[in-house]
Amino acid sequence: MTMHNVSVFIKKSDWVQALSKCERCDFYHTWDYHNVSFFNGEGSPILFDVNINGRGLIFPLLERSIEGEVKKDLTSVYGYPGPLLYGDVDETYFNELWSCFVSFLVDNGYVSLFSRCHPLYFNGYIKNHSDFSGEVVFIDLYLSEDEQWRFYRGNHRRDINKLNKIGVVCHYDDDSSNLDEFIDNYYSTMNKLNASDFYFFSRDYYLKLIESTDFKARLYSCVYNGEVICSGFFVFFKEIVQYHLGGTKPGFYHLSPTKMMFDKVRRDAMELGCKYFCLGGGVGGRSGSLFNFKLGFSKHVEEFRTIKLILDESSYRELSSHATGDDSFFPKYRIKP
Structure with missing residues (x-):
């Protein structure tokens, strides 16, 4: 029955x-x-x-x-x-x-x-x-460090090495220490992309992400000469880490600091035992420059x-x-x- x-x-x-x-x-x-x-x-x-x-x-x-x-x-x-x-x-x-x-x-x-x-x-x-x-692009974290690094596009590797050389440092907070800088960088990026009103989340939205007990939200920041030039929210949950939201400070796009930020998150996620790092897809799920940028880290894509x-x-x-x-x-x- x-x-x-x-x-x-x-x-x-x-x-x-x-x-x-x-x-x-x-x-x-x-x-x-x-x-x-x-x-x-x-x-x-x-x-x-x-x-x-x-x-x-x-x-x-x-x-x-x-x-x-x-x-x-x-x-x-x-x-x-x-x-x-x-x-x-x-x-x-x-x-x-x-x-x-x-x-x-x-x-x-x-x-x-x-x-x-x-x-x-x-x-x-x-x-x-x-x-x-x-x-959607994924980095397979169960591969060795050398294998993951080899999958990076050549210019991604060079730019990350250059960022390290000029003194850019990437770190994370699991509190609201750099939240204002993140909001400024994120809003600037959304304005540059002519994003809809939906993507302009309130400060309380980010605070609730940080305060969640179901998952761990980390705010990563790339710092250069005392300035936060790139920020991103990443959410760690069981075997996977997701790139949630991010933005770059105007005047620093040419440095591509997001590359260093992704690399730092990847290494941290490996240490935590995660198996997958989801970078997301293109704007509105479409291919284009953003999707191509993410493909520079891995060729693992899923529907x-x-x-x-x-x-x-x-x-x-x-x-x-x-x-x-x-x-x-x-x-x-x-x-x-």
Whole structure:
């Protein structure tokens, strides 16, 4: 007899217990990170645990109200979260779990679901329910130091050696010591890239990252002649370290201090026993100069996929009827006028 069960969790204790059933997860799946996103106005943390005979699917998301509507929708946190599996799940079991999950969302009145997927912990079975959105670069930390260094592009190695020679030093803080300098450098970089308002996070956002107990957020700084010329937030969690946010001080782009910062994080992560260092992808998941820059550290790339589900066709059409602009944006009714 097949037993279906969908549990919904919003409390941290339940969330932690649910994630403990999964062999692998990242900081993007944690309650703390979802709570940081909640305080950033992105939605309320909610985790779905779909279980069939002891095998299951875990999906942490953010629940959002839709202005002027009783119904709600679901989205993922910024980064690479996505669904996780536990137990011995084959393709047949996955399809049953997925069907059960989608039916539950429809029955509970959700209009749509959008989620980014984790490039490493992505399960091949979800391919039929997701779209290819780009590639993400990883450094394999289980390789020897010499092998990792050899994978660096020649100009990356030369620039790192030059930064060392002229006296640039990179260090980290796990407190807010250099937070103001980071914010200045990060905002300057976002302005240079004409980034949307979403990427201009508040000071409280960074403080909540630092204060988290679910994961370890470190703020790395490259210092030259007493000035912080490059800064980045990196999050360490179990076997993986993620490059979260970063920026360079105007006037110092020619030195490419991010190269030294990445190299320092890589070496620290190795000492901590991490297996992977995720550098991320290009702007908006696309290839380009940023993606090419990251490829200069490693040729290990993984697919980045996104899930776009319309759960209530009629409501979605009605809500989107007045939306104009980018047809690739999902859900369409959330395009800002």
